[in-house]
Amino acid sequence: MPIKQAAKKALRQAKKNTARNVEIKKAYKEAVKSAKKSIVARNKDIKEKVRLAQKTLAKAAKKGVIKKNTAARKISRITKAANQVEKK
Numbered sequence: 001m002p003i004k005q006a007a008k009k010a011l012r013q014a015k016k017n018t019a020r021n022v023e024i025k026k027a028y029k030e031a032v033k034s035a036k037k038s039i040v041a042r043n044k045d046i047k048e049k050v051r052l053a054q055k056t057l058a059k060a061a062k063k064g065v066i067k068k069n070t071a072a073r074k075i076s077r078i079t080k081a082a083n084q085v086e087k088k
Contacts, residue, residue: 034053
């Protein structure tokens with residue numbers, strides 16, 4: 001356990017930030033998974049699921065949970081897959 005006051009505060013902050021990051025990460029992973037399932041199943045709500053996935057990925061990147069380029073890459077791949085399904 002930390003002894004100094006600053007170390008105690010840093011520990012509190014780390015716990016709080018970790019909890020926030022886990023929630024954000026869980027939200028974007030769930031949204032991406034839902035979008036991919038929708039694309040594979042060729043459901044009618046593909047656009048809505050893809051939009052939600054894009055939104056959550058962008059938020060995660062903005063908050064610093066994932067890197068900007070990682071979010072862009074994932075968004076690009078999901079969008080590309082959705083567009084291919086819509087063409088067919």
